Amino acid sequence: MSDIITFKNLGIRYRDGHKALLALDNVTFSVKEKEIFGIVGESGSGKSTLAFALLGLLPENAVGAGQIFFEEKDIFSLPESRMREIRGRQLGVIFQEPASSFNPVLSIGYQFRELLIHKMQVQDAAQRREIMLSYLKEVGLKDPLRILDSYPHQLSGGQLQRVAIAYALSLKPKVLIADEPTSSLDVTVESQIINLFSYLRDKFNVTIIFITHNLDLVGVLCDRVAVLYKGQLREIQEPAALFAAPKDPYTQELIHTFSQLTQNE
Amino acid sequence: MSKLLEVKNLKKYFSHHHCLVKALDEVSLEIPHGKTTALVGESGCGKTTLAKTILGFYRAQDGSVFLEGKNITACRRRFLARNIQIVFQNPYVSVDPRYTVYATLYEALTVFKKVSSQEAKPELVNLLAQVDLSPEVFHRYPHQLSGGQLQRVCIARSLINRPKLIILDEPTSALDITTTLKILTLLKRLQKELGVSYLFISHNLKLVRFMSDYVWVMYYGKIVEWGSQKELFENPRHPYTRVLLDAAYQRLTETASETLETDGCRFRARCTSRDKRCQAEPDWQEISSEHFVRCHRSGDTYV
Amino acid sequence: MMKEFRKNRLAVLCLLVLLSLYGLALFADFFSPYAYDEEDVEHLWSPPAKIHLIDREHNIFLKPFIYKDSFTIDEYYRRIYREDRTQAVPIRFFVRGFSYKLLGLFKSDIHLFGVADSSKIFILGADSKGRDLFTRILYGARISLSIGLIGVLISYGIGLLLGGIAGYYGGRVDMILMRLVEMIMLVPGFYLMLALRSSFPPNLSSTQVYVLLIVILSFIGWASIARVIRGMALSLRENEFVYAAKSLGLRDLQIIVRHIIPHTFSYAIVTIVLSIPGYILGEAALSMIGLGIQEPQASWGNLLSSAMGIVNIKLFPWILTPGLFIIAASMCFYVLGETLRDIIDPKRKISL
Numbered sequence: 022m023s024d025i026i027t028f029k030n031l032g033i034r035y036r037d038g039h040k041a042l043l044a045l046d047n048v049t050f051s052v053k054e055k056e057i058f059g060i061v062g063e064s065g066s067g068k069s070t071l072a073f074a075l076l077g078l079l080p081e082n083a084v085g086a087g088q089i090f091f092e093e094k095d096i097f098s099l100p101e102s103r104m105r106e107i108r109g110r111q112l113g114v115i116f117q118e119p120a121s122s123f124n125p126v127l128s129i130g131y132q133f134r135e136l137l138i139h140k141m142q143v144q145d146a147a148q149r150r151e152i153m154l155s156y157l158k159e160v161g162l163k164d165p166l167r168i169l170d171s172y173p174h175q176l177s178g179g180q181l182q183r184v185a186i187a188y189a190l191s192l193k194p195k196v197l198i199a200d201e202p203t204s205s206l207d208v209t210v211e212s213q214i215i216n217l218f219s220y221l222r223d224k225f226n227v228t229i230i231f232i233t234h235n236l237d238l239v240g241v242l243c244d245r246v247a248v249l250y251k252g253q254l255r256e257i258q259e260p261a262a263l264f265a266a267p268k269d270p271y272t273q274e275l276i277h278t279f280s281q282l283t284q285n286e
Numbered sequence: 287m288s289k290l291l292e293v294k295n296l297k298k299y300f301s302h303h304h305c306l307v308k309a310l311d312e313v314s315l316e317i318p319h320g321k322t323t324a325l326v327g328e329s330g331c332g333k334t335t336l337a338k339t340i341l342g343f344y345r346a347q348d349g350s351v352f353l354e355g356k357n358i359t360a361c362r363r364r365f366l367a368r369n370i371q372i373v374f375q376n377p378y379v380s381v382d383p384r385y386t387v388y389a390t391l392y393e394a395l396t397v398f399k400k401v402s403s404q405e406a407k408p409e410l411v412n413l414l415a416q417v418d419l420s421p422e423v424f425h426r427y428p429h430q431l432s433g434g435q436l437q438r439v440c441i442a443r444s445l446i447n448r449p450k451l452i453i454l455d456e457p458t459s460a461l462d463i464t465t466t467l468k469i470l471t472l473l474k475r476l477q478k479e480l481g482v483s484y485l486f487i488s489h490n491l492k493l494v495r496f497m498s499d500y501v502w503v504m505y506y507g508k509i510v511e512w513g514s515q516k517e518l519f520e521n522p523r524h525p526y527t528r529v530l531l532d533a534a535y536q537r538l539t540e541t542a543s544e545t546l547e548t549d550g551c552r553f554r555a556r557c558t559s560r561d562k563r564c565q566a567e568p569d570w571q572e573i574s575s576e577h578f579v580r581c582h583r584s585g586d587t588y589v
Numbered sequence: 590m591m592k593e594f595r596k597n598r599l600a601v602l603c604l605l606v607l608l609s610l611y612g613l614a615l616f617a618d619f620f621s622p623y624a625y626d627e628e629d630v631e632h633l634w635s636p637p638a639k640i641h642l643i644d645r646e647h648n649i650f651l652k653p654f655i656y657k658d659s660f661t662i663d664e665y666y667r668r669i670y671r672e673d674r675t676q677a678v679p680i681r682f683f684v685r686g687f688s689y690k691l692l693g694l695f696k697s698d699i700h701l702f703g704v705a706d707s708s709k710i711f712i713l714g715a716d717s718k719g720r721d722l723f724t725r726i727l728y729g730a731r732i733s734l735s736i737g738l739i740g741v742l743i744s745y746g747i748g749l750l751l752g753g754i755a756g757y758y759g760g761r762v763d764m765i766l767m768r769l770v771e772m773i774m775l776v777p778g779f780y781l782m783l784a785l786r787s788s789f790p791p792n793l794s795s796t797q798v799y800v801l802l803i804v805i806l807s808f809i810g811w812a813s814i815a816r817v818i819r820g821m822a823l824s825l826r827e828n829e830f831v832y833a834a835k836s837l838g839l840r841d842l843q844i845i846v847r848h849i850i851p852h853t854f855s856y857a858i859v860t861i862v863l864s865i866p867g868y869i870l871g872e873a874a875l876s877m878i879g880l881g882i883q884e885p886q887a888s889w890g891n892l893l894s895s896a897m898g899i900v901n902i903k904l905f906p907w908i909l910t911p912g913l914f915i916i917a918a919s920m921c922f923y924v925l926g927e928t929l930r931d932i933i934d935p936k937r938k939i940s941l
Contacts, residue, residue: 063462064433178329207328208489208533215536234462237492241536278467283492341836367838380829382848393847397838443837 024051024090025196025228026075031087031097033070033079033252041084044070046252048087052196057222057229059243059260061236061275066249068232072200075230076114077104092195109140113194113227117201119181122188123173129184130169133191140192156187159224161217179210183217190221196228197221203238215242236279240264248272289354290483291317291340291370291451296349298332298339308548309335311507312349317451322477322484324498324515326491326530332507333487337453340485342366353450367397371444375456377436381428387439388424394446416479417442417472434465441473445480453485458493470497491534495519500576503527506552513577523571523579525557551582559583593932600928603921610918614730618689621724622703622710626885627687629709629719634905636670637714645674654679657708667904678708714907717895725887726911732882733889734918736803737868741861743807748814749853753845755815756822767819773812781809782871786880795886802881806871814860821853855933863926866919873915889915 033045045067052058062068089097137143157165160183203211248255255269267273298310309332350359374380417438458466502512511524554564563582571584656672688698713723755766875881876890892911
């Protein structure tokens, strides 16, 4: 499999008055095509900054260096106007808080329609409807007709996150970036969403970058895992190897902590 | 087991968009002295409502709460404050952002004690030492502390008037895994030192297993199973408990539907092994002296 | 925050204007050449003095001077003032005049400027009784500007507390207080002002009238503040730190005062500043129609009462200058308030 995304010497600082806060420090790694790639780290590790950098959504006070290659093109230096075409269409994204991705006063169906018209140029109403229903079914929503007529507040967190995934997939992205997509959901829903990601990767041939602080999820879902700590890339491994024999001292501590919590004394 | 707190048939209904939500439907619960009792369930199942009703923030429609045999359902806030405290999920919103750590702790101290700010200092230094914080943090504002540090401040604040029970409402959900372990270890140590009891509210069964002695499982306003930690984790009898356990240990769960029943067994819509009996409200079945379940099929054997 | 404020030139200018207005009012005795009630039959309706630096022979003087004036009476029995170009009267600074107590403490008789006793200087003209308008505007500023400040502080105190209580308790308390608020807001403000004023005896001393005006304006003003504070309290009370305070055993009033009201302060400052003009205008309106501050006491409002007739405005346009002061003060408060609002952008705020 070939590399679809490569981070090369990526360094990002946040300016804060006269100080500069180091968020990412010379990070280099690649994500392969059709891989589910996990990025693990605690808060402040720079994992979200990595996602924002990839999507071209860094805040104004961020100063970056290095390159991000997406299909051999450096997209890190692209202007916002070009990035807007790539974001969504090529790089789909799912955020932690599902409710924040929706306009609360428009129905799910209306927002989905707008998306298909403007981003995918699907002008035929019947065709649009078919697309919408099929994607909602794919993400495991049992009553897609009702969902289309609902407003965001009428759906549960898990349902909303599924709809968000359906929106993202309908644009046929090559890469799906999921930034803590299950952190605000119940455990029962979380495990369902995790399984959904596995299924979708096989069904839609999409590469998934899965950002989380939860080692549990990484173990079940990911093909490879990168461990970030204070902006540095500490280790890249397959999950089984990571849990069995972590090389980096920080990873060792993390795995140790984790096993202490999970195994009963 | 000697009871510290006993909740009896507590009812709390809310009306929401003209429909009645039974947040607590005849909930009964017991909390023993000096132990950790866990209350688990998904969000919206009534865990937090129960905590807030025990603390007197909400008035229950029916039922009562007993503290060491005394009915405290209609007790004054100051009496409750001496005995029951709470630690919330997100430390950043559970302290006033305009107060320094010192001011926050001093305010809590002066509720029952008249001391000047200077006299209070040694006591507050001790208190911080108990939660492994140095007095350096006294003059910081909440936003200048890490989540773990601030949660320690909240724990210190809850300990200040030596309560008998501390309600921990998802105390680590907003924290990293390494911080979580440190906080939970701290809480365990404090329990050993001070003999305080905890009501540990969580939806993460792994943490519950790590922390608690007793576990109560709640599903939409009803307690469906309770038992000692060992029994419940080794021999879960209610299908909902098994769903929670499967999810916590990343085993795929299949649910029939997400709809909620309002009579009979609430869980039956999601239950994969339901039958006719489930139309009726299940009663408590004894599995052992420290393990009870509310399921018609609890006698059946599971694979 | 100070930095952002300083960046806004207009706001800084407005702040300076306001500070100088308050300064002028505070030290009115010093800045004004005459006493506010000093009448002069020789100078009824005297127009604003023309200040010169160059005399008839094109000599340039370093010190400004005016010409002594005299009047003739025309066929309509109006006075026509004319400068007497032969008699220059130099303007002198730091002259001795009537004695006063600066800030009520220090006895003094020094005034910023004045002319020799043989003549008089009216830089903004004189009124129907020959009183210096400039002097009266400064003394009027004391009343007009202080009514705004004191009035808004009192309204704010009431609004804050009642709004905080209504929002914190909710339920029946909220219901009763908010109906009261609506009753006050329902009646048009000006009408309510008139009604309240007329419910008190007309012949009150000037101090009594002053206090009464503040009471009336505060009584009307607290309602809208209480309503907004109530909304904020309603959402603030759901904060976990309020629950934490409750569980610690703090009393309700302690929670309201320590943990609810302080969170409304940033909003409060903006509202206070934005509502001061309302009080200034309220006072002006009442005094202008003769229900507020009475002669010989001056306020910006009652100075304008002589400008109510079109004939007076046509003949003596300078009597409108108090209006310019009202406009300037109000505008400055508005600009200041809007700037503060932009800086304390509610969208940028914390977990309120």
